Amino acid sequence: MPELPEVEVVRAGLEPAVTGAFVADVEVLDERALTRHPGTPADFEGRLRGRTIAAAARRGKFLWLPLAPAGPESGDSAVVAHLGMSGQLLLREPGAPRERHERVRIAVEHPRHGELAVVFADQRTFGSLAMDALVPTPDAAAGGFGSADPRVPTQVAHIARDPLDPAFADRAFRATLGRKDSAVKRVLLDQTVVSGIGNIYADEALWAARIHPETRAGSLPTRAVNRLLAEVRAVLEKALAEGGTSFDAQYVNVNGQAGYFAHSLNAYGRTGEPCPRCGRPIARVSFTNRSSHFCPRCQRRSRGVAVDDGTPRV
DNA sequence: AACTAGCCCTGTTAGC
C-alpha cells in the first residue's frame, strides 16, 4: 500500500544517504525478497557488492538506485525496489539489531556520512529487490524523479509516468481514458496508464472529483477527466507534504516514522462516517477484490451509462 | 486486443 507519496518519502530519505556511497557488503536473509531478481541470492549479492550508488530515482511506486559504472564492460545497472504492501527501506547504524521482518541488508560507506546499513524489511513479502539493466526512455526525458538520466530499469519500462512527472503527457492520458471501457477506478489503478496511484489515493481523488468509481472511463466528459487529473495531483501532493499515509506500523520513512495524511482522508477507510461534503455516510463496496469508499450522494454514476447498483437517485 | 479473475503473503482483528 505504499503509493507514490509514501515511496517518494522513502526515496527522498535515501537520496542523501546513498548517493555516492560504496556498497561494502550485501546480505540476503530471505530469498523471497528477490522474486523479481532473475538470478540467485549469491548472484544478487555479487553484482551489488563493491559498486557505488549514483542516485535514488523513482517512477510511480518503483524505486531504483542506479550504480556508477564499474568499468568499460560493467554495463549500466540499478537496484530496483518495489515495496509491495508492507516493504520498508530503513537507514540504520552499522551492526544495528535485525528488524522484525528484515529480508536484505546492504552495508554502505558514504564519503561524508560514514558507514550506514540500508535495511529492506517486509512483513507480507509482496515487495522485492532486484538487479536490473537500464534502458532508454522512449521520449528521452528523465526516467523518473530524482535523476536526470533518461533511462529506466527494464522492469519499469512498461510502467507509465506518474502524474507528478514533468514529462507526464496529459493529452495521451485523456485519450487513453477515452478508449477504456472499464471502470474509471480500475484505470486509475492500472500502472501502465498512470503510475503511483493505489487504492487509497484512487478513492480520495474520485471523491474529490465527485466521480463514482465504477463510471466507465470512456464515458467521462473531458472536463471530468481534467478535474480528476487535477484532483489526483492535488491529493498526491498534499499527502507528500504530510509525509504520506500511515494506518499501521508498515508505512514509514527511512527512520521508521509514520506520516500524517491519514488524518486528511475524506473517503478511504471512513465507511459509515459522514461525507465531509454532504454528511451522507460513506459507502464501502467490494470491487475487483478491493474496497472502494465513496459518497453515494456526491459521487453519482454518469448519466446514460448507469447500471443499477441499488443506490437511490434523488 | 481488451479486459478480468486469481494468486502470492502474514499480522491483526472480528466473529463464533
Next chain:
DNA sequence: TGCTAACAGGGCTAGT
C-alpha cells in the same frame, strides 16, 4: 478462551 475467517491489496499471469 481459543479457534477460524476475513481483511489489508500491488503486480503479474493466465484465462476468456
